[in-house]
Amino acid sequence: MSTVTMNPVVPEGVSLPIYMDNHATSPMDPRVLEAMIPYFSGKFGNAASRNHSFGWEAEQAVEQAREQIARLIGATAKEIIFTSGATESNNLAIKGIAEMYRERGNHIITQVTEHKAVLDTCKRLEKYGYRVTYLPVKADGLIDLDDLRRAIDDKTILVTIMSANNEIGVVQPVAEIGKICHEKGVIFHTDAVQAVGKIPVDVQAMQIDVLSLTAHKIYGPKGVGALYVRRRNPRVQIASQIDGGGHERGMRSGTLNVPGIVGLGKACEIAMQEMATEAERLRAMRDHLRARMEAELDYVEVNGSWKHRLPGNLNMSFIYVEGESLLMGINDVAVSSGSACTSATLEPSYVLKALGLGDDVAHSSIRFGLGRFNTMAECDYVADKVIGIVKKLRELSPLYEMVKEGIDLSKIEWAAH
Numbered sequence: 001m002s003t004v005t006m007n008p009v010v011p012e013g014v015s016l017p018i019y020m021d022n023h024a025t026s027p028m029d030p031r032v033l034e035a036m037i038p039y040f041s042g043k044f045g046n047a048a049s050r051n052h053s054f055g056w057e058a059e060q061a062v063e064q065a066r067e068q069i070a071r072l073i074g075a076t077a078k079e080i081i082f083t084s085g086a087t088e089s090n091n092l093a094i095k096g097i098a099e100m101y102r103e104r105g106n107h108i109i110t111q112v113t114e115h116k117a118v119l120d121t122c123k124r125l126e127k128y129g130y131r132v133t134y135l136p137v138k139a140d141g142l143i144d145l146d147d148l149r150r151a152i153d154d155k156t157i158l159v160t161i162m163s164a165n166n167e168i169g170v171v172q173p174v175a176e177i178g179k180i181c182h183e184k185g186v187i188f189h190t191d192a193v194q195a196v197g198k199i200p201v202d203v204q205a206m207q208i209d210v211l212s213l214t215a216h217k218i219y220g221p222k223g224v225g226a227l228y229v230r231r232r233n234p235r236v237q238i239a240s241q242i243d244g245g246g247h248e249r250g251m252r253s254g255t256l257n258v259p260g261i262v263g264l265g266k267a268c269e270i271a272m273q274e275m276a277t278e279a280e281r282l283r284a285m286r287d288h289l290r291a292r293m294e295a296e297l298d299y300v301e302v303n304g305s306w307k308h309r310l311p312g313n314l315n316m317s318f319i320y321v322e323g324e325s326l327l328m329g330i331n332d333v334a335v336s337s338g339s340a341c342t343s344a345t346l347e348p349s350y351v352l353k354a355l356g357l358g359d360d361v362a363h364s365s366i367r368f369g370l371g372r373f374n375t376m377a378e379c380d381y382v383a384d385k386v387i388g389i390v391k392k393l394r395e396l397s398p399l400y401e402m403v404k405e406g407i408d409l410s411k412i413e414w415a416a417h
């Protein structure tokens, strides 16, 4: 007899569906929207128009946003280049540096759990004669700094390692990486999309030379991002990948997305003011979610380092549960699974596989991405829902039954078909 609740009571103040996928994108903060609205209508000027007040007004708003972004990461306004998002920022950084420093060398170092915007960019450069080293990660998702030291040679021009991972929330030792790169005279780029606004990021203290960020992961609008490019000690040069009117100091042409840029600036200003208290709140919710599931379920595992982790990330495997059934069972909660839909097949996440997880375990994994607008009541509902469905699915799982009876699955000889 099943005693499992499949449909827990929806607590007061909680409305369904619940959004818990903030690493994919975040809802806009109403304060960001409010700041943007005037720039869609009355203040519609082109920031590059030098001859009238419409242009000056737009330019002033853009320069204020540059300041707001710079302040959040310890940079100066002149070091901020606006882009269409972090995919473009990563492309511009990696291709732009590869092109500019080609005489000096053709070797780039990255690591295996990077976002596709970094990995695919590196792959393309390999076609053009660049050599790329993909560092492995340890079981906790962190790179080994000795691997990095060993990988740098006299042809290395760039190290690109993300600050925090978008699936498992693991935070790399950015300051140590920056130190190693500067000792060896190699440029250090970091995809800091998931870190900026969530944990302290300081390009000076961490010796970061180039940094990618995007508005829509920090409660800003989609389609706008920025690239920080260091101007001194050392001065980094980037070959433009989009040519035209010479905007953004010649590094990225194209009329600026003024409302989007205003939104990105406002999102950074809010993050600067609220990051510390928000992180504490997210960590409390995340810890609660984990504790509830671990209290009521066996064979659950957290993926990636618990210590070096974003406050809003929980990535868990529910072993002996079929991933797709699990997601279907919690269809009023928006989360991500450890499967990536590539063409028609469900591929296990390459990030989870890099940690050494088997395909089955990767498929049974869920990323809970907590954000500014989640509540503790939502966490309780999500915990109830997941606990219910996992128990239910395990009642139907012969594998789980066998494990409970003490049978060692690795010793079984399965009949061949």
Ligand SMILES: *Cc1c(COP(=O)(O)O)cnc(C)c1O
Binding pocket: 023, 024, 084, 085, 086, 087, 088, 115, 117, 162, 164, 165, 166, 191, 193, 194, 214, 215, 217, 223, 224, 225
């Ligand atoms: C979302 C994300 C990106 C891509 O950013 P867009 O602005 O959507 O292009 C790049 N890197 C990481 C780590 C991300 O999470």
